[in-house]
Amino acid sequence: MYALADCNNFFVSCERAFQPQLEGRPVVVLSNNDGCVVARSNESKALGIKMGTPYFKVKDLVDAGKLVVRSSNYTLYGDMSGRIMSILSSASPKMEVYSIDEAFMVMDGMNSEQIKPIAHSLVHQIRKWVGVPVSIGVADTKTLAKVASHFAKKYPGYKGVCAIDSEEKRLKALSMTEIGDIWGIGWRTAPKLAEQGVKTALDFVNKPQEWVERRMGITGVRTWLELQRHNSVEDEQESKRKSICTSRSFAQMIDDEKELTLRVSDFAAICAKKLRSEKTAAYTVGVFIQTNHFRDDLSQYDPWYSINLDVPASSTREIISAALQVLKSIYRPGYKYKRAGVIVMDIVDNDDIQPTLFDFDAKARERDDKISQVMDKVNKSGNNILRLATQRPGHYADGIKCDFRSGLFSTQWNDLIEVH
Amino acid sequence: MANNKKTVLSTMKVDGIHVGFPSPAQDYMNPCIDLNMELVIHPSATFYGRVVGNSMLDAGVEEGDILVIDKAIEPKEGDMAVCFVDGEFTLKFISFRSPEDVKPVKSKGKVLSSYNILEHKNLWLLPANKAYKPIEITESNDFTVWGVVTYVIKKIVKK
Numbered sequence: 001m002y003a004l005a006d007c008n009n010f011f012v013s014c015e016r017a018f019q020p021q022l023e024g025r026p027v028v029v030l031s032n033n034d035g036c037v038v039a040r041s042n043e044s045k046a047l048g049i050k051m052g053t054p055y056f057k058v059k060d061l062v063d064a065g066k067l068v069v070r071s072s073n074y075t076l077y078g079d080m081s082g083r084i085m086s087i088l089s090s091a092s093p094k095m096e097v098y099s100i101d102e103a104f105m106v107m108d109g110m111n112s113e114q115i116k117p118i119a120h121s122l123v124h125q126i127r128k129w130v131g132v133p134v135s136i137g138v139a140d141t142k143t144l145a146k147v148a149s150h151f152a153k154k155y156p157g158y159k160g161v162c163a164i165d166s167e168e169k170r171l172k173a174l175s176m177t178e179i180g181d182i183w184g185i186g187w188r189t190a191p192k193l194a195e196q197g198v199k200t201a202l203d204f205v206n207k208p209q210e211w212v213e214r215r216m217g218i219t220g221v222r223t224w225l226e227l228q229r230h231n232s233v234e235d236e237q238e239s240k241r242k243s244i245c246t247s248r249s250f251a252q253m254i255d256d257e258k259e260l261t262l263r264v265s266d267f268a269a270i271c272a273k274k275l276r277s278e279k280t281a282a283y284t285v286g287v288f289i290q291t292n293h294f295r296d297d298l299s300q301y302d303p304w305y306s307i308n309l310d311v312p313a314s315s316t317r318e319i320i321s322a323a324l325q326v327l328k329s330i331y332r333p334g335y336k337y338k339r340a341g342v343i344v345m346d347i348v349d350n351d352d353i354q355p356t357l358f359d360f361d362a363k364a365r366e367r368d369d370k371i372s373q374v375m376d377k378v379n380k381s382g383n384n385i386l387r388l389a390t391q392r393p394g395h396y397a398d399g400i401k402c403d404f405r406s407g408l409f410s411t412q413w414n415d416l417i418e419v420h
Numbered sequence: 421m422a423n424n425k426k427t428v429l430s431t432m433k434v435d436g437i438h439v440g441f442p443s444p445a446q447d448y449m450n451p452c453i454d455l456n457m458e459l460v461i462h463p464s465a466t467f468y469g470r471v472v473g474n475s476m477l478d479a480g481v482e483e484g485d486i487l488v489i490d491k492a493i494e495p496k497e498g499d500m501a502v503c504f505v506d507g508e509f510t511l512k513f514i515s516f517r518s519p520e521d522v523k524p525v526k527s528k529g530k531v532l533s534s535y536n537i538l539e540h541k542n543l544w545l546l547p548a549n550k551a552y553k554p555i556e557i558t559e560s561n562d563f564t565v566w567g568v569v570t571y572v573i574k575k576i577v578k579k
Contacts, residue, residue: 130491
């Protein structure tokens with residue numbers, strides 16, 4: 001069986017762990033740059049605030065003292081996530097971290113009566129040790145475990161753990177779940193299904209397989225099978241990621257090529273660092289720049305281009321120089337750019353790198369890799385102390401709006417909680 | 421963290437061993453003391469705090485000290501704990517008995533504190549400084565024991 005652990009309103013819960021006065025109050029966390037709402041407490045959901053609501057639309061509530069707002073604090077959330085994942089992994093030898101706040105535990109050879117007490121004690125332990133509420137759903141397939149976790153979250157009576165472990169419970173759960181809430185059913189697909197009279201997950205599984213396949217292809221069939229207790233979503237292999245993207249919106253629009261060069265260099269350096277930390281390298285480096293789509297009064301331009309390297313690279317110098325080459329080819333003066341990003345693709349394991357026979361300077365490669373290693377060590381604190389001349393000084397997050405960010409309580413010596 | 425430690429080790433071992441006499445200490449090499457290993461019992465549950473004010477002065481804790489706080493430990497009578505009371509973190513001893521029941525007991529001239537074991541429903545937060553009053557926690561308080569203090573780190577050298 002599978003057990004899906006899912007943190008409740010994770011970002012808000014992390015804020016509350018260090019600011020217990022926010023308990024029971026409507027709280028929202030904003031996206032990078034304080035753009036829009038990306039996490040809500042149950043109380044702010046009850047106020048009718050939707051995901052993605054721009055900040056300016058809730059500002060009145062904040063000013064009136066009816067809503068507490070926080071900028072996103074990914075350093076804090078990342079640290080809290082690591083703690084939670086390490087507790088979860090102690091309960092299951094096979095675990096797949098699905099996102100910052102979700103993980104599937106593979107509970108091979110156990111039935112739900114054996115899993116439930118373990119799940120309950122995990123919920124209790126994580127709440128007490130880390131201070132974050134977690135819900136766990138238990139079922140035969142990953143998709144059903146997701147459904148179960150929704151019930152565990154929604155109904156306090158479950159005390160954080162819900163198992164779909166009988167035919168009766170499965171049918172009841174499916175009949176109570178809207179099709180759009182099923183894992184794998186996209187927001188575009190759900191309204192189309194509704195037009196065909198498929199409103200709940202039960203309506204969906206009652207359709208014949210051919211019907212599903214004709215409309216949704218093989219991925220739809222997988223979901224359809226999973227909801228009927230046939231495992232079709234494969235356990236994740238130890239595979240590395242296929243691409244890494246680092247992109248940001250700018251607090252102020254940028255039209256200067258030099259300034260854009262600095263930003264793109266930073267993004268490329270972050271991508272390179274991620275590649276190295278996963279012991280991989282990339283064949284392809286791409287860059288995109290975008291103007292502000294919401295400004296109809298300005299001319300729009302959002303190009304994207306990528307180049308292939310002869311040999312996959314992960315050194316900061318190589319990735320930056322490739323990214324800047326791309327930027328040079330796509331940059332046009334006269335536009336105001338709001339966003340840019342670097343994507344590295346065709347990622348391979350370091351061990352699988354095949355040097356080309358010609359034109360490969362092994363010594364230069366070795367030198368670049370060594371320099372990168374030194375940079376990684378020195379830059380551990382998060383500040384770009386050692387950087388290429390094309391990068392900006394300071395932290396890459398500088399210049400990003402975060403007016404309401406709480407302290408880096410768990411990772412920064414100067415940001416510790418104050419105890420009176 | 422683990423990686424970090426490994427690098428320190430390897431540089432220590434390799435240097436200066438390949439020429440001349442082998443170091444007699446070579447076989448006795450141990451990794452250097454890691455404070456995380458010694459001071460952090462439950463890494464996933466350990467957080468740190470900074471002391472503001474002097475309500476625990478007599479217990480040796482003063483302004484600016486760093487607290488190692490372990491949320492995994494179940495608080496019990498007499499523990500020093502970080503509590504959240506009505507909007508603020510506060511550092512106090514936890515007691516399930518009223519301070520009036522605490523009577524000084526003398527033993528060989530030394531004053532020791534002792535408790536009359538009496539039933540008491542409420543929880544008390546006891547400071548270690550006469551200038552501060554014990555706090556009685558009742559249902560009207562917004563209260564949690566946030567974590568138990570396991571170590572206090574004090575900076576001695578003045579820069």
